Amino acid sequence: MKYISMFFIMFIALSCKDQPNQISKKNTNQKNQQFALVIHGGAGYIKDLPQDIEKVYREKLNEALETGYAVLERGGSATEAVRQTIKVMENSPLFNAGKGCVLNSLGKPELDASIMDGKTLNAGAVAGVSHIKNPIDAAVLVKDSTRHVLLSGKGAEEFCQSKGMKLVPESYFITEKRLRQLKQIQKKEHQTAKNHLSYIFNGIKKYGTVGCVALDKAGNIAAGTSTGGLMNKQFGRIGDSPIIGAGTYADNQTCGISCTGTGEYFIRTAASYSVSDLMKFKKMTLVKAQKQVIDRIEQLGGDGGMIGLDKNANIAWYFNTQGMFRAYKKSNGEKKIEMYH
């Protein structure tokens, strides 16, 4: 509760756009490589949640965070930490990824995910899959076992099956709550066409994509993102989450980034890659680069947020929505779980 009042005061006093959220201390040129993990569970109109709902989210964010952190702590790779972390969130119906994802205009799940390894710039992604329990696993499989970066639809599913992955029925993903929300939004969209880029979730207008960025003991960065896209989206729509350079990017030389929001604006601005370029070419800090990109997205009419970390384990997040589910943990002991501004 302490946090809530603090953030509420901050929200009134400050414009969030003017206060980049550089939230971890600097950590430059250390001999012992720090490791760190940062996650998000979507951005949107998240404010003053009922205590019981806040608790449930806080616990799940903590579980995801600790799962990935444990991978890093025992010397696992950043990509493996990202994969394990995102799986926890995909398996929870709290987020718009994996089980309990939002539904397209036909009432079907269509999931996207991507992962990128900042050491090699190798990447893998899937788009529009409806029978893969953990799309992030499929993204890893594409990265490691094909000559391709992005596979879509039935082709992606058949490939995963050929590699021994068991497919699940569409019903696995569909929850009663999401069906109700779809009906609500379809009714609402009919009434107000302008409301089409968001959806109502527990009374909260939000983009529930999940993402994770990790820096491992070897100094390698990885980033990943997983989503069900937009509620009531056009069948076949691909957003920014499976697009390397838009929703996900990682480069050991600069940073790792995972985004959430109105994906189309993140594609048009090559959002995650842009952050990397601003750090490389304009020598910006991570958070300043994030702010510049989100500001540009806002100018174009989009909203959302992003998380990231740089090669020195500096962690930053930035969003132009009311809130974003987010958390991080670093090997120097710092840890935070936040939701509001």
Add this chain to the structure above:
Amino acid sequence: MKYISMFFIMFIALSCKDQPNQISKKNTNQKNQQFALVIHGGAGYIKDLPQDIEKVYREKLNEALETGYAVLERGGSATEAVRQTIKVMENSPLFNAGKGCVLNSLGKPELDASIMDGKTLNAGAVAGVSHIKNPIDAAVLVKDSTRHVLLSGKGAEEFCQSKGMKLVPESYFITEKRLRQLKQIQKKEHQTAKNHLSYIFNGIKKYGTVGCVALDKAGNIAAGTSTGGLMNKQFGRIGDSPIIGAGTYADNQTCGISCTGTGEYFIRTAASYSVSDLMKFKKMTLVKAQKQVIDRIEQLGGDGGMIGLDKNANIAWYFNTQGMFRAYKKSNGEKKIEMYH
């Protein structure tokens, strides 16, 4: 066999990377806005074609070029010029786009296309469509008539149909020549797995994607790309062509770009967007920026090329393959049609 040995010798003898192809004269701060159009029909091991084949390509490139140029000349928009130009190439079986596109591992056509308007940064794209005669028309439709940037597969086709577009059977795209090539490469790939990122076309190893960038009389830039992807590709594979920031980018403040090559490397480097950033942040000329991006792609193991123009109607192309079908025409009278280095 003649070609193979010839290309092998060239491959040893030449490094094409040292010769940036800034091919048009500078044109800065003119009061009367110049207009211009640049196109490509794919890059690859293109050298010393038989005269009759060269003639056929030259004529078709000229037809595409003049079609788009005429749109600009009569005051049409850059996006319309790009659309009309690409349609000419899609309708020709000479290129790997539209009719006569390469076939996936199942022997089916799967087409991708994208278009971007550099004034508004609006963009549209389709991926994995098999029943749309002109995928570039579908990309324009997505740009102008949806809230989305990228639609894929059946969802994209159903959307186009709902907007009055007539679908075509898969057989429309499939030529005898492509079926033969598929069989050849499937046999060859079985023998040498390393050969998988290219295909043989008329005895020429090349990526036959088509693209166009235009600058109109109003000073607006647009870029577009259309492709059948890679011969014998995994069913469901999406390359760089429909990815805004990878295969296609346009921004009035910097440049417009269309790419061709091993698409996965163009995705991982956000190739087309990178050129724009290098011009913006490093004050590079268009061709220097292109060279830097293609060099990076080569370091990662990829090959291909790109065309582009900047807001001052400077035109440039760059490629690390033996050749690229390419041409441009400017309102100051300059015109070129080239294939080789």
